[in-house]
Structures are given as C-alpha cells and as structure tokens.
Amino acid sequence: MPSIMKIAGAVAGFAAVACALPAQPKLTSRQNHIYSLAKRQNAAAAALGLADVDILQFALTLEWLEASFYQQGFAQFGDDQFLALGLNEVQLADLKGIGASENAHVGFLQSSIAQAGVQPVQPCQYNFGFTDAAGMVATASVLESVGVSAYLGAAPLVSDAKILSAAGSILTIEARHQSFIRVASGVAASPSPFDTPLGPKAVFSLAAPFITSCPAGSNLILTAFPTLKLTSPAPAAGVMALAQGTMLSFESEAASGAAFCGFTNSAAPGGTAFSPFDPAQGCALAPNLAGTVYVTLTSAAPTDGVLTDDITVAGPMVMNLS
Structure with a gap:
C-alpha cells in the first residue's frame, strides 16, 4: 500500500x-x-x-x-x-x-x-x-x-x-x-x-x-474514487514509451460522467494537464510528461491546472512514461 x-x-x-x-x-x-x-x-x-x-x-x-x-x-x-x-x-x-x-x-x-x-x-x-x-x-x-x-x-x-x-x-x-x-x-x-x-x-x-x-476501528474516514483502468494501449508493467497525442482508452464505471482526462505530473503547468475525454474514443496523452504520471477522469479542466477532489470522477491510475 x-x-x-x-x-x-x-x-x-x-x-x-x-x-x-x-x-x-x-x-x-x-x-x-x-x-x-x-x-x-x-x-x-x-x-x-x-x-x-x-x-x-x-x-x-x-x-x-x-x-x-x-x-x-x-x-x-x-x-x-x-x-x-x-x-x-x-x-x-x-x-x-x-x-x-x-x-x-x-x-x-x-x-x-x-x-x-x-x-x-x-x-x-x-x-x-x-x-x-x-x-x-x-x-x-x-x-x-x-x-x-x-x-x-x-x-x-x-x-x-x-x-x-x-x-x-x-x-x-x-x-x-x-x-x-x-x-x-x-x-x-x-x-x-x-x-x-x-x-x-x-x-x-x-x-x-x-x-x-480492515479490522473494526481501522477504517479511514476517506472513501475511494471509482477505479480507472487503461485498456489501450495495452498496459505495461514497466515504463511505457508513448508519444504525445497517443490516444488512450479507459474503463471505469464512472466514465460516462467524465469530460476530460487529467494527467498529474510535476512537469505539467499547475500540476495537471487536461485533455478532452470521450467514453467511446478516450483521450489524447498530454505533451511533455515523463516519469510517474497519475491519470484521472474529471468533470472539468481548470485553466490553472489544479486538480481537486470535487472535479475528480474516477482514478487515479499510475502510468510510468519514458
């Protein structure tokens, strides 16, 4: 954990x-x-x-x-x-x-x-x-x-x-x-x-x-967001070499309520780069990302790049990019 x-x-x-x-x-x-x-x-x-x-x-x-x-x-x-x-x-x-x-x-x-x-x-x-x-x-x-x-x-x-x-x-x-x-x-x-x-x-x-x-009394006050799974390209256990703009497809029970993909990474201005999301087509990988990237589905794409819990629909999931 x-x-x-x-x-x-x-x-x-x-x-x-x-x-x-x-x-x-x-x-x-x-x-x-x-x-x-x-x-x-x-x-x-x-x-x-x-x-x-x-x-x-x-x-x-x-x-x-x-x-x-x-x-x-x-x-x-x-x-x-x-x-x-x-x-x-x-x-x-x-x-x-x-x-x-x-x-x-x-x-x-x-x-x-x-x-x-x-x-x-x-x-x-x-x-x-x-x-x-x-x-x-x-x-x-x-x-x-x-x-x-x-x-x-x-x-x-x-x-x-x-x-x-x-x-x-x-x-x-x-x-x-x-x-x-x-x-x-x-x-x-x-x-x-x-x-x-x-x-x-x-x-x-x-x-x-x-x-x-978990044992009684050991549950946190937090609840998890719906899970998010990458379906295409095929998930890899190690580092993935993906070009910016690569279309990504995801699976989540909450996908219908999402309008954007959020890519949280220290290289992204404001912390998170957003890309339009369609449940049938997925979304394009944002540019200039490397290392550990946390991907979420969101309901909005703030211009300041700040991802908050209230706009998070599903995820995050981890992608390791070269």
Whole structure:
C-alpha cells in the first residue's frame, strides 16, 4: 500500500527559511511552483478536517500495506526467482532491506500515534495480485512512487513541525526505495527533476484496490474514487514509451460522467494537464510528461491546472512514461 508524507516537508521548511532570512537566496520560480502545487492540491483534503493524528493514521495505513506487501512477496517467492530477473546478491539484499525499512516505519508511526493518546490502526487483509517475482517488483515500483507522492502531498496538512520533520525523514527513505527499484528494473532512476504531490483521497484511491477488508476501528474516514483502468494501449508493467497525442482508452464505471482526462505530473503547468475525454474514443496523452504520471477522469479542466477532489470522477491510475 501507499505511504504518506514526504519531500514537501523539506520544501516547506526551505520556504520558511527563505522568508525569515531575506538576505539569503530566494526559492527559484520552479521551487515555488512545487511548494504552491502541494498546498493547492490539498485544499480539498484540508477541508475534510484532517488533524495531525489523522494524517499519521493515514500514513500508518499505507506503511502497513507496504510492509505486508514485501512480507508476502518474500514469503511467496524464493531468492532464485529474484536472481533470475537479473538482480545480483547485493541488489537482492537491498530489495529485502526495503521490507525491513517499511516495518521500521510501521513501528515508528505506531509509537507516535499511541503517544498522542490514540489507538493506532491495525493491518488490513490484502490482495496484491502478484503471481511471480517480476510482478512483485513491478508493483513495488508503483507502490514506492505513490508513497513518495503521498508524503509529499500530506506535508502541507501537518501543523506540528516535529511530525513534519519525522515524516520528511521517512520520505527521503521512500524516495531511495523508489530509485533503487527503478534501477533494478533497468529504467531511469530519476526520470523527472521533481516529484508529484497527491492529496490523501487520491492516494487512498490508489491503495484501496489492494485492500480486501480492515479490522473494526481501522477504517479511514476517506472513501475511494471509482477505479480507472487503461485498456489501450495495452498496459505495461514497466515504463511505457508513448508519444504525445497517443490516444488512450479507459474503463471505469464512472466514465460516462467524465469530460476530460487529467494527467498529474510535476512537469505539467499547475500540476495537471487536461485533455478532452470521450467514453467511446478516450483521450489524447498530454505533451511533455515523463516519469510517474497519475491519470484521472474529471468533470472539468481548470485553466490553472489544479486538480481537486470535487472535479475528480474516477482514478487515479499510475502510468510510468519514458
């Protein structure tokens, strides 16, 4: 499952320092863009009334998912299956180390929530759908990307500086996980100069398909958007090389209520690029996108490029573009 809070902590702290010390170098326009994007895309999430402990519970839900993912995968597939993918012994040890890191994140978040006088959420039952080691590694790449976006997007919602700093320390590790898995999969470690923040509801929507049930008292206050599935071109487990303007077809129970495709990526002006959508024809891939792209169906296409929950019809789903 996804994780939650990450790089925006550093960006937010940097922005605060830049304001407090005017004699120091200012943020570049691009850095200000990323910081503003993280704040604006979480306006709807802030309206949900999420307190710091709610953010921690959300983070714990995602870390439970990730920890369970690696535990189940390594229990199901032997070392020989990972080595057969081309990993060497050192890389295999690193991959297993990611699972250990996720367990450590779970313990840390449990302690933080308990110290706040709240009962931490418990692990859920999951269905990750992998049938071989290759499928596990491909899913891991998606989960780690979502984890980075989740922490980055949640950071502007956190009011306690200590929690923000702690979340940032998890974010940097999640980013290392993401880079390692990309390299081990034979694709670019850092395809984009910036990461993309996502709001809590979007992140939960990406995690929800892996969850089959949760213990009483461990359900979040969030509900997932309807799912979105790419049907054409054929989905690929790894990186997809698609030219701008490529027609994309999707399947969703909510498709009839959509008018646009939204492509959320740090390279998109305002955060999200929109393309007209027709349920029968699909939509054209927006230009200048690379790396992890989150695709949604929307009811509107704001000119400022800011995607909010109130116009989201279905999704997001993840596409990795070269």
